[in-house]
Every structure is written in structure tokens, then in C-alpha cells.
Amino acid sequence: MEKVKSLIKIKPKKYKDGEVVKVSFMVMHPMETGMRKDKKTGKIVPAEYINSVKFDYNGQVITTMNVWESLSANPVFTIYMKINGAGKLTVSFTDNTGAVNETSTKIKPKG
Amino acid sequence: MQRRDFFKKLGTVVAVSAVAPMMSFAADEKKPKGPNEFSYEKAVEAITDGKGAKTSSKITLKVPEIAENGAVVPVSVTVDSPMSESDYVKAIHIFATKNNNSRCLAVHLTPANGKAMIATRVKLGGTQEVAALVEMSDGTFLTASQSVKVTIGGCG
Numbered sequence: 149m150e151k152v153k154s155l156i157k158i159k160p161k162k163y164k165d166g167e168v169v170k171v172s173f174m175v176m177h178p179m180e181t182g183m184r185k186d187k188k189t190g191k192i193v194p195a196e197y198i199n200s201v202k203f204d205y206n207g208q209v210i211t212t213m214n215v216w217e218s219l220s221a222n223p224v225f226t227i228y229m230k231i232n233g234a235g236k237l238t239v240s241f242t243d244n245t246g247a248v249n250e251t252s253t254k255i256k257p258k259g
Numbered sequence: 260m261q262r263r264d265f266f267k268k269l270g271t272v273v274a275v276s277a278v279a280p281m282m283s284f285a286a287d288e289k290k291p292k293g294p295n296e297f298s299y300e301k302a303v304e305a306i307t308d309g310k311g312a313k314t315s316s317k318i319t320l321k322v323p324e325i326a327e328n329g330a331v332v333p334v335s336v337t338v339d340s341p342m343s344e345s346d347y348v349k350a351i352h353i354f355a356t357k358n359n360n361s362r363c364l365a366v367h368l369t370p371a372n373g374k375a376m377i378a379t380r381v382k383l384g385g386t387q388e389v390a391a392l393v394e395m396s397d398g399t400f401l402t403a404s405q406s407v408k409v410t411i412g413g414c415g
Contacts, residue, residue, distance in 0.1 A: 168373035179382075183359065210372060214365040216297075218358045220331045220380040227366070230373030 152176060156239055156253045163231055165257040173201065173225045173239045173251075181217040198243045201225055205255070206235035215241075231257050299354050299361040303392060303402075306352060312392055312400035320403045322389045329385065329409040334363075335378035336391045338401075342368075348375040350394040356404070357387035385412045 153176040163169050175198065182195025197217040203210050211227050229237075238252040303312065319337040326332045340348045347370045353363040363381045381389070390404035 172378075181359075181382075205371070208371065210369050212367045214362075214367075216360055216362045216364070218355050218360060218363040218382050220382050224378070224380055225364075226335070226376075226378035227368075228372050228374035228376055230371055232371070 152247070152249045154239070154241075154249060154251045156237065156251055158237075158253070158255075163257055165231055165233065167257070168228050168230050171203070171227055171229050171237070173203075174222070175241065175249075176222050177243070179217060179219055179221045179223060196243060196245055198223065198241050201239065201241045203227065203229070204238040204240070205229065206233070231255065233257070297360045297362055299356040299390065302352075302354060302362050306392060306394070307400045310400065312402035315393075315401035315403065318391055318393055318401055318403040320389070320391050320405050322405050322407050324405075325408045325410070326383060327410050329383040329412045332381050332383050332389075332407065332409075333378065334381050334389060335376065336393075338375035338393050340375045340395070342370055342373055342375055344370050345396070347396045348393055349396050351375070351377055352392040352394075353379070353381065354390045354392065355381055355383050355387060356390055358382070358384050383407060383409050383412070385409050 155174045157172040157174070159170040159172070177198055178196055179198065180193050180196040182192065184193050185191065186193055195217060198215045198219070201213040201215060210229060213225060234257060235255050236252050237255055238250060240248065240250040242248050317339040321335040322332065334353055336351050336353065338348045338351065340346065342348065348368050350365060350367045352365045354361045355363055364379055366377050368375060383389070386407065386409050388404045388406045390402060393401045395401065
């Protein structure tokens with residue numbers, strides 16, 4: 149499997165300690181349901197979808213998600229998060245084929 | 260429908276509803292059709308443990324009323340909650356009620372989130388209702404739903 153593109157976006161870009169910010173996690177993933185047929189070959193495209201997503205902030209798991217195939221292709225997961233000191237936000241996901249991917253970003257509150 | 264057919268069907272419905280709570284969540288996941296078929300009623304029953312959920316105005320479910328393309332429908336759920344240690348939203352589930360597998364997303368939140376709001380994008384197979392089921396920290400379940408008109412289906 150080729151490398152999966154994923155991205156973490158935090159809004160607003162400049163934030164202070166204790167502020168609640170919006171965190172969006174975007175993944176480039178086909179999210180095949182396993183029910184769609186390839187129009188050229190007539191064969192069923194095997195299922196490939198994200199199973200679970202985990203948000204980890206400085207070693208503390210803040211949010212976990214169970215995901216099923218009814219999410220759109222290239223899904224976006226948006227949550228809110230309270231900034232609690234500088235550190236690292238790691239978002240990892242697994243899919244039903246067993247692929248595991250991890251993305252992380254630095255958290256640097258100002259002021 | 261004939262009267263006798265009706266009674267036959269009623270009998271099977273009663274039998275299924277009596278057996279269903281005994282089956283575990285894992286047993287429910289064995290489906291004959293499709294890779295992961297799971298109806299909305301079954302999912303709600305499994306999550307709430309048969310208690311059911313109350314419709315509440317605390318939940319704001321934002322879905323477009325008319326979705327031109329069913330493959331990408333933005334959904335956002337906001338719950339009015341202080342998100343403190345004693346009173347917070349434990350989980351938010353999103354369902355597409357008539358999809359083959361109605362479950363879309365289950366988000367397990369913690370007080371560290373600070374705000375009970377999630378957003379994502381779902382696929383809808385046709386015109387149907389999108390529902391949100393919210394589990395509060397005190398064990399109660401709240402629900403809200405909104406119908407979406409889909410002009411082009413997104414599944415298949």
C-alpha cells in the first residue's frame with residue numbers, strides 16, 4: 149500500500165494555554181464499502197475502510213472513534229480540544245486491511 | 260396484507276425482539292448480506308442496552324436538507340454540555356438510518372475535549388434520515404434526527 153496522506157489542522161492558528169481549539173484530521177483514504185462493483189471488470193471492489201481513529205495529546209488519549217464504511221471517501225474528523233501545555237498531538241488510525249498510520253503535530257501555546 | 264400474514268409476521272417480530280437482547284454485540288455482527296449490515300434499530304438497541312433514547316433539544320444536528328451528491332454529506336453534531344469532570348458527553352454516534360450499515364461514526368469523548376462538538380462527512384445511499392445518538396456521563400441517552408433529500412445516491 150502506498151503512503152497515506154494525512155493532515156492535522158488546528159484552528160485558530162495562534163492559541164493560548166487553556167483555550168479550546170478546533171482540531172481537524174484529514175486523511176486521503178478510498179473508504180471502499182465492499183459493495184461497489186468495478187464498472188469495467190464487473191468484479192466487486194474489496195472493502196477498505198478506516199476502523200478506528202485515536203487522538204493522543206501528550207500521552208493522554210482524549211478521543212477515540214469507531215468508524216464504519218458509511219463515511220465519505222477522504223474523510224475529515226473534527227473535534228475540539230482544550231490546550232493544556234506545550235507538547236505533541238498524535239492522531240493514529242487503523243483500517244480493516246490492518247494498515248496503521250500515525251501523524252503528529254506540535255502544540256505550542258503562546259502567552 | 261392478509262390478516263393471517265399479518266399475524267405470522269407479528270409472531271416473528273415478537274420472537275426476534277425477545278431473542279435479540281440475549282445475543283451479544285459480536286453475534287449481531289454476523290450478517291448474511293453485505294460485508295457489514297447493521298440496521299438503525301438494532302444499533303440503537305445494542306448501544307443503549309434496550310433502554311432507548313429521548314429526543315432532546317440539547318443536540319444540534321447540522322445536515323443539509325438537500326444534498327446534491329450523496330457521496331459527500333457534511334454532518335456536524337453539537338451538544339450543549341459544560342464538559343466538566345462530573346457532567347460531560349461520553350459518546351456521540353452518527354447514523355444514516357437507511358444505509359446498509361447504518362452506523363457511520365462513534366466518537367468517545369473525554370472532559371479534555373472542552374467542547375462537545377464533532378463534524379465529519381458521510382455517504383448516503385438515498386433520501387433518508389440522519390440521526391445522532393448521544394450518551395451522557397450519567398448514563399442517559401439523547402437523540403436527534405433530520406431528514407436529508409439526496410438527489411444522487413453515494414453508495415454503489
